[in-house]
Amino acid sequence: MKDDPKNISLDTxxxxxxxxxDKVSHIEVDQEKFKxxxxxxxxxxxxxxxxxxxxxxxxxxxxxxxxxxxxxCQVACPEYIKWKNPHGVFGLSYKYG
Amino acid sequence: MENQxxxxxxxxxxxxxxxxxxxxxxxxxxxxxxxxxxxGEFPGAKNLxxxxxxxxxxxxxxxxxxxxxxxxxxxxxxxxxxxxPDTEVGFDFRTEKYNRPPYNNSFTILRAxxxxxxxxxxxxxxxxxxxxxxxxxxxxxxxxxxxxxxxxSKEGEYDELTxxxxxxxxxxxxxxxxxxxxxSGKSKMSRQNRAIGVKEIISLPQGTIEDRFNxxxxxxxxxxxFGDAVKNTLGSGFIYTNKNTxxxxxxxxxxxxxxxxxxLYDLLDHFKSHFAIKNLIKGGEVLEYSAHMIPEDSYGNxxxxxxxxxxxxxxxxxxxxxxxYHEITNLATASGLYAAETAIAADxxxxxxxxxxxxxxxxxxxxxxxxxxxxFRNFVGFVHGHRQFLTTYPTxxxxxxxxxxxxxxxxxxxxxxxxxxxxxxxxxxxxxxxDVLGAIRNMT
Numbered sequence: 001m002k003d004d005p006k007n008i009s010l011d012t013x014x015x016x017x018x019x020x021x022d023k024v025s026h027i028e029v030d031q032e033k034f035k036x037x038x039x040x041x042x043x044x045x046x047x048x049x050x051x052x053x054x055x056x057x058x059x060x061x062x063x064x065x066x067x068x069x070x071x072x073c074q075v076a077c078p079e080y081i082k083w084k085n086p087h088g089v090f091g092l093s094y095k096y097g
Numbered sequence: 098m099e100n101q102x103x104x105x106x107x108x109x110x111x112x113x114x115x116x117x118x119x120x121x122x123x124x125x126x127x128x129x130x131x132x133x134x135x136x137g138e139f140p141g142a143k144n145l146x147x148x149x150x151x152x153x154x155x156x157x158x159x160x161x162x163x164x165x166x167x168x169x170x171x172x173x174x175x176x177x178x179x180x181x182p183d184t185e186v187g188f189d190f191r192t193e194k195y196n197r198p199p200y201n202n203s204f205t206i207l208r209a210x211x212x213x214x215x216x217x218x219x220x221x222x223x224x225x226x227x228x229x230x231x232x233x234x235x236x237x238x239x240x241x242x243x244x245x246x247x248x249x250s251k252e253g254e255y256d257e258l259t260x261x262x263x264x265x266x267x268x269x270x271x272x273x274x275x276x277x278x279x280x281s282g283k284s285k286m287s288r289q290n291r292a293i294g295v296k297e298i299i300s301l302p303q304g305t306i307e308d309r310f311n312x313x314x315x316x317x318x319x320x321x322x323f324g325d326a327v328k329n330t331l332g333s334g335f336i337y338t339n340k341n342t343x344x345x346x347x348x349x350x351x352x353x354x355x356x357x358x359x360x361l362y363d364l365l366d367h368f369k370s371h372f373a374i375k376n377l378i379k380g381g382e383v384l385e386y387s388a389h390m391i392p393e394d395s396y397g398n399x400x401x402x403x404x405x406x407x408x409x410x411x412x413x414x415x416x417x418x419x420x421x422y423h424e425i426t427n428l429a430t431a432s433g434l435y436a437a438e439t440a441i442a443a444d445x446x447x448x449x450x451x452x453x454x455x456x457x458x459x460x461x462x463x464x465x466x467x468x469x470x471x472x473f474r475n476f477v478g479f480v481h482g483h484r485q486f487l488t489t490y491p492t493x494x495x496x497x498x499x500x501x502x503x504x505x506x507x508x509x510x511x512x513x514x515x516x517x518x519x520x521x522x523x524x525x526x527x528x529x530x531x532d533v534l535g536a537i538r539n540m541t
Contacts, residue, residue: 071270
């Protein structure tokens with residue numbers, strides 16, 4: 001019997017998504033505004049952990065390769081996130097959808 | 098460059114989802130020149146939903162489509178289930194009436210496959226479909242939308258395409274409608290009017306699915322879960338059966354996720370580990386993880402649906418019946434069809450102004466799309482303001498039913514009294530009465 005499917009990490013989940021990686025980020029974060037924001041909701045709202053806090057300088061690390069293109073980040077935190085669609089040849093392609 | 102009398106196409110559709118493809122299919126059938134621009138690697142590549150496609154409109158365009166389309170299963174049974182950490186109370190029904198054509202127009206589908214098929218049908222009907230094209234902006238001529246700007250291969254370069262009408266079908270994350278000024282103020286995408294959903298496709302042998310869910314042949318089941326399934330947020334969990342996979346997911350408004358500091362992948366784990374769920378997914382292998390926004394636009398705060406030369410359809414327009422019905426795909430396809438009919442009429446009159454395209458809004462108002470949205474306009478707002486319907490009342494019902502059926506040596510007359518007394522202690526009966534009346538008024 002295989003493991004219960006609950007026992008998989010987000011990294012394993014993300015590895016299941018077929019995609020082509022771009023060298024350039026399709027996401028911009030206004031670091032100053034991010035630092036000032038107390039809530040920093042993107043850190044947990046993003047379903048692909050694109051955004052990680054750099055504990056050393058308080059800035060937001062952008063793991064744009066993780067992005068599953070839902071757009072939640074810029075709807076939740078428009079003050080400091082600018083998100084645009086990745087270039088046509090890049091980003092994810094669902095096998096099932 | 099643009100010549101008003103001779104644009105590149107009669108109509109440009111942005112986005113090869115259900116709404117966009119329906120529009121393009123209907124336009125192509127009528128002989129208009131139409132192109133669908135899709136940012137994905139292929140049509141369907143970036144398309145996602147929970148799992149059940151409501152097909153009344155498509156069945157009119159392509160009768161008996163299920164005979165050739167890659168559908169998974171038709172839904173013969175629906176279940177609504179409320180979970181507390183240790184109890185499940187549900188309501189379900191199943192009927193043979195849904196087990197014959199047109200199968201209650203409810204099919205589980207996988208969008209990467211289904212939309213790809215639909216795109217092929219649309220292409221065969223005469224539409225052009227260009228994948229890998231990202232539309233970043235609209236172009237205007239004399240204040241009227243006259244085409245689109247697609248991102249070129251080099252930074253800052255754009256390719257332009259012109260048309261009499263642009264149909265914006267870019268989905269729930271509608272950047273164009275905001276750019277075009279159709280969404281402003283309360284109709285801008287927000288934490289309140291967008292939900293976020295995550296889903297896994299879990300593989301199980303076909304026989305296991307059919308045994309576990311009591312199905313045979315192409316039969317399928319849709320189960321929606323509330324309460325502890327989504328940690329009592331304004332959202333739900335779901336299981337939909339496909340052929341040899343099941344779609345398992347959770348969703349809630351962005352506002353609720355933010356306020357409760359909920360990460361959706363954690364919420365999904367929480368749901369999958371619940372005692373009522375874990376045995377249904379046992380032994381399955383996760384094949385794909387996905388996330389998407391879901392429109393929850395309220396009737397009172399809809400975006401502008403048309404502008405000169407521009408029509409918004411589907412999720413981009415925010416069409417969703419966010420009540421217990423959870424209908425979105427049928428609203429999307431209907432809006433695509435009405436947009437096509439409107440563009441066809443405009444093509445005849447050669448009038449592509451906002452006023453002329455207003456026919457689209459009239460059609461929506463005369464149809465179930467806006468009638469249902471109007472009917473349930475207070476549903477989400479009511480639940481939002483009356484959290485007791487998400488927690489206190491259903492939990493009380495679960496507890497009462499568990500107590501009521503508890504086997505003991507206490508005479509049933511005393512059990513009944515004790516259950517009622519316990520319940521009365523937890524709620525204010527007058528307030529509950531007012532709440533119920535409010536619920537009947539706002540939620541039905």
